[in-house]
Amino acid sequence: xxxxxxxxxxxxxxxxxxxxxxxxxxxxxxxxxxxxxxxxxxxxxxxxxxxxxxxxxxxxxxxxxxxxxxxxxxx
Ligand SMILES: [Zn+2]
Numbered sequence: 001x002x003x004x005x006x007x008x009x010x011x012x013x014x015x016x017x018x019x020x021x022x023x024x025x026x027x028x029x030x031x032x033x034x035x036x037x038x039x040x041x042x043x044x045x046x047x048x049x050x051x052x053x054x055x056x057x058x059x060x061x062x063x064x065x066x067x068x069x070x071x072x073x074x075x
Contacts, residue, residue, distance in 0.1 A: 004034035008045040 003071075009023035020052035021028045032038040039046035 005036045
């Protein structure tokens with residue numbers, strides 16, 4: 001699992017000179033801040049990444065006692 005999600009497609013926000021946003025959900029990068037759960041719930045990128053996270057979780061040996069800070073966001 002990646003600590004930060006910054007490889008989503010970005011586009012420039014016309015009204016702001018140095019501001020960018022996610023191409024899919026149009027949320028500014030300053031709001032997303034590298035966190036998957038800050039994308040819109042129906043964001044294409046978020047959906048894609050969530051699939052990989054679930055896949056990785058299946059492949060890895062599961063640690064029951066590990067406190068996942070964002071586990072409540074998954075479902
Ligand atoms: Zn997005």
